[in-house]
Amino acid sequence: MAKEVKTTCPYCGVGCGVIASVADDGAVSVRGDPDHPANFGRLCSKGSALAETIDLDGRLLEPEVNGKKVGWDRALDLVARRFSETIAGHGPDSVAFYLSGQLLTEDYYVANKLMKGFIGSANIDTNSRLCMASSVAGHRRAFGSDTVPGTYEDLELADVVILVGSNLVWCHPVLAQRLAAAKEARPEMKIVLVDPRRTMTADLADLHLAIRPDSDAALFNGLLGILNHPDCLEEHPNSPVGNSPHLDRDFIENHTCGFEEALAAAGCPDLDEIAHATGLNVRELSDFYSLFLKNEKTVTVYSQGVNQSEIGTDKVNSIINCHLATGRIGKPGMGPFSVTGQPNAMGGREVGGLANMLAAHMAIENPEHLEIVQGFWNSPTISSTPGLKAVDLFKAVKSGKIKALWIMATNPVDSMPEADDVKAAIVACPFVVVSDVLEKTDTLELAHVKLPAAAWGEKDGTVTNSERRISRQRPFLPLPGSAHPDWWIVTEVARRMGFASAFDYDGPAEIFAEHSRLSAYRNNGDRDFDIGAYAEIDRQAYDGLQPFQWPQRAGEVSETKRFFADGAFYTADGRARFVPVSGKVPDRHDPDYPFTLNTGRVRDHWHTMTRTGKAARLSSHMAEPFAELHPDDASVLGIAPAELVRLISSRGEVIVRALVTDRQQPGSIFVPMHWTDQFASKGRIDALVKARTDPYSGQPASKNARVRAERFAASAYAFAILAEKPNTIPADYWALARCNGGFRVEIATSGDAPDWSSLLQDWCKNPDAEMLSYRDSHSGEERFALFAGAKLLGAIFVARNPVAVSRSWAVEQLETPHEDTRQRFAVIAGRAGADQPDKGPxxxxxxxxxxxxxxxxxxxxxxxxxxxxxxxxxxxxxxxxxxxxxxxxxxxxxxxxx
The missing domain is CATH 1.10.10.1100 (BFD-like [2Fe-2S]-binding domain)
Structure with a gap:
């Protein structure tokens, strides 16, 4: 009988419940948990394919030191000794941890405790800095705390939902499903998308505002001005200036401060000026502003398009200002709502995983909070100043200031801006430790010590989603090889560094209980994060823990909660702060790099593909890196659809496939962030992104880099299907993806092409295989296929232009028996017979x-x-x-x- 375990999806911040079923033969299947309040049984394509990503192929199963397998004792002793020696010789700020939203809260907690409370440095940051730091900074400036006011239910209760810089349909699909269902039930609901690109989310929207990149603050500053001067809209010609019925004067006067200053910064609204700043027309602005004015139940959902900017924090506060001015916060169907990118970005924030925060949402710059945390931990020291944020942290590694670095569950060689510099920094660092699950990532390959960590399916702990809901991630698979959970690895190092009594945990339940106690310690309601109800939780209760939303104070009944409807903010005087924001759009024009580069996600892949790259069906939609550019730009550049394009910045270059589409604005190019050196020859897009950061949050501007583009002059294109993964691909361009039955490879060369038939034979490693071939010297087409009996070992299709072969049909041939000659020649022909209709892309x-x-x-x-x-x-x-x-x-x- 199958064993069923309720756990949580390890992808985005929606935090969907998953039921994993393990059959008697060990086969695993997954489905959505109908009882989980985040998804009610829904899953996205990535979540649905989780069972296809848990095999042990490519797993790191033993610790390694300098490329040699060793036992845990030797590896852990070395890590503890080298960190201790570095601290003794150069001080606590000479070491650093770089963490990940892929860690569980318990992992994050012990790492933060070790670094800030026992090593005494705040040089511990996380890849959440790359996605949600501007939201954190904006929340803290406005509310005095990093508090998300609302819940997912608000998206369903609202009359207007504004999606700002959020491709919700592809990046948070389950929330998009909930929103689509709500709109179907109430067609009068209006959805607005604010995004320079016409993403697939635009299909859900009633109004798409294709703003200029980074003009979000100008748009919402204009809205703040219109709220005060509705007479500026044609629909409100007689509204009294300065006495707008759309402002909540009671809320402003009783629960906020700084309103007049924020208004002065916004200026008197002029629709023509706002149109010029945003690239919109007056009619679009009027329609948008009128929707906000007329509908009290308005939720503004924002994500990376807002955060990943050098003015990201100001964008966040420009949105929050409009909600504070109207009192639309903390009430059903109202509020600003930040949706997080990673499964446990929120949990990391709760335990102080960012360099400028303390555990339990306390502030590192607050002496009282420092005293609370140090007293609770009974720690010998505590860092009293913010540490280095991600970009500065790796700059300090490169300069030699940081001499020992521990990277956990993330791949900064691919995900950080100026990624080539980050790679060089890690190479130059005297001592690098990487904890991960795969034996080959672009970052792990640079480590002196490689530590095998538990993967999803083996992990035991908690995560927090975007609506402050804490859920259990439960193991349903045994730990393979010598792999261990991250919390265990960190605590073992801490013990060896001399801190055994403070890290004497038997399991994650004890860590969660301590985390809960700290949240309630000397907290009389003056701090937002309090889960003191679980301060005494034991292993049995922890195993049965149901999803709950914080705060959950001791003695209170568990319930869904919103913040700030009645004021009561977490500032010194209890009032929210309006933040004066400049609506000026940064001018990054550079004649040498005339295009705006925007990076982001695709539907079926996740981060650097260490998990999704294992699932064949998740590569079936987008199998290679691409540049999405407007037809007018493609025409000027002489780039035809499906040709290759070279993108060049002051930091580096990539070669990717051209996707020509009018969904993209002229002058802008979108490239996904997922491809690494493991999957493509030159697809690491963050190598092009300059490390410009927001001055408040330290978050990099990944949505507005500058590049130039040119056609890659390929002399030959090829497409191959292979039963086995090729070791090397001798080409200027290649992109590798798993498919059913093997692998698919896109190839292009600019010089002399290889001997394609010999290359195919090298890849297939079967000298006795039967070769079928086709050559047309006039067209330049060549096709070769190798068979071992009825099995197709591999085939390659070559042309002077992008290869016109149906990929979906071709990959099916790897699992199709080819008994007779006609079937084999169909492979060479590159098309299905009349009895086998082609699926198409x-x-x-x-x-x-x-x-x-x-x-x-x-x-x-x-x-x-x-x-x-x-x-x-x-x-x-x-x-x-x-x-x-x-x-x-x-x-x-x-x-x-x-």
Missing amino acids: IVCSCFGVGASQIVRAAGSGCHNVETIGKSLKAGTNCGSCRAEIRSILQAQLPIAAE
């Missing part, structure tokens, strides 16, 4: 449905997404492909009308 990865199937279904009478779902199942699971399905159907309408 995969659109729905959940069910493997391709564009050609959707087109055929449309021709058979399926003219909307719902009927496509009934016919093909496409769009009926995670729903994140529904916009794409709709665009395919719309393209068929003119054909149907002829």
Whole structure:
């Protein structure tokens, strides 16, 4: 009988509940937990494919020192000794930890405790700095604490939902599903998307405001001015100036300060000036502002497009200012809402995982908080000044200031801006430790000590999602090899450094209980984070812990809570702060680098693909890095669809596939952040991004870098399917992806091409295999296939232009028996027979449905997404492909009308 375990998805900050089923033969399947209040059984494409990512292929299973496998005692002794010696010789600030939102709260807690309370340095930061630090800074400036006021339910209760810099449909698909369901139930609900790109989320929106990059603050400053001067809108010609009915004067006067200063900074609204700053037209502005004025129940959801900016914190506060001015905060269906990028970014923030914070949401610059934390930990020292934030931390590594570095569960060689400099810094560092789950990542390869950590499915602890809901992540698989949980690794090092009594934990339940006690320690309601109800939790209660939302103070009944409806902010005087914000858009024009580079995520991949790269279906939609650029720009550059484009900045260059689309603004280019040296020859896009940071949050500006673009002059293109992974790919450009039955590879060369048939034979490693070939000297096409009996070992298709072979059909051939000659020649022909209709490019990865199937279904009478779902199942699971399905159907309408 299958064993079922309720756990939590390890991807985005939605924090979906997952039920993992382990059959008697060890096979694992996953489904959404219908009882979890974050997702109510829904899962996205990534969550649905979790069972396909848990194999041990490529796992790091033993500790290694300088490339040699060693026992845990030797590895841990070395780490403790080298850190202790470095601290003794150069001081506590000569060492650093760099953590990850992939860690569980218990892992984060002990790492923060060791660094800040016992080593005595605050040089501990996290990759959450790259995604949510501006929200943290904005919250703290406005509320006095890093508090998310609302809940997911507010998105469903609102009459207007404004999505700012958030591709919710692809990056937080389950929230997008909840929002779409709410709109279907209440069609009068309005959704506004504020984003320079026409992402798939625009399909959900009633109004898309394609603003200029980084003009968000100008847009919301304009809104603040309009709230005070609604007469500036045509629909309100007679409203009294300075006595606007849209401002909540009681809330402003009783619960805030700084309103007049914020108004003065915003200036008297002039729609023409705002239009010039934002790139919008007056009609669009008027429509947007009118929606906000008319609808009290308004939620503003914002994400990386707001945060990842050199003015990210000001953007956050420009949004919060508008909600404070109208009292639309902490009430059902109202409030600013930051949706986090990583599964436990919030948990990391709760335990002080950022360099400028203390545990339990306390402030490192507050002497009373320092005394509280040090007293609770009974620690010999505590860092009293903020440590180095991520960008500065790696600069300090490069300069030699930091001499020992421990990286946990993250891949900064790919994810940090100026990634090549980060790589060089790590190479130059005298002592580098990396804890991770895979034996090959671009960062792990640089480590002196490699420590095998537990992966999802093996981890035991808690995570906190974007609505402050804490959920258990429970193990359902045994620890493989010598792998151990991160909390265990950290505490073992702490013990060896002489701090055994403070790190004497038997398991994560004890750590969670201590974390809970600290949150309540000397907390009389003057701090937002309090989960004192769990201060005495034991292992049995911890194992059965149900999802709950904080605060959960001792003696209180568990319930869903919102903050700030009645004021009571966490500032010294209990009042929220309006923050004066300049709406000036940073001018980054550079004639040498005329394009704005925007980086971000795709639908089915996650961060640097260490997990999603294992699942074949998650690569079926987007299998290689690409640059999304407008047709006008492509035309000027002489780049045809599917050709390759070289992007160059002052920091480096990449070569990626050109995706020509009018969803992109002229002058802007979007490239996903996921590809690494493990999956592509030159796809590490963050190597191009300059390390410009927000002055308050330290968050890098990953959405507005400067590049130039040029056509990559390929002399030959190739596409290969292989049963085994190739060791080397001799080409200027390549991109590797797992597929059912093996691997698929995109290739391009600019000089002399290799001998393709010999290359295929080298890859397939079977000298007795039967080779079929086709050459056309006129067109330049070459095709080769190798068979061992009925099994296809590999095939390669070569052309002077991008290879016109159906990828979905080709990869199916790796799992198809080829008994007779006709079947084998079909592989060389590169197309299916009449009895094997081609799927076309995969659109729905959940069910493997391709564009050609959707087109055929449309021709058979399926003219909307719902009927496509009934016919093909496409769009009926995670729903994140529904916009794409709709665009395919719309393209068929003119054909149907002829």
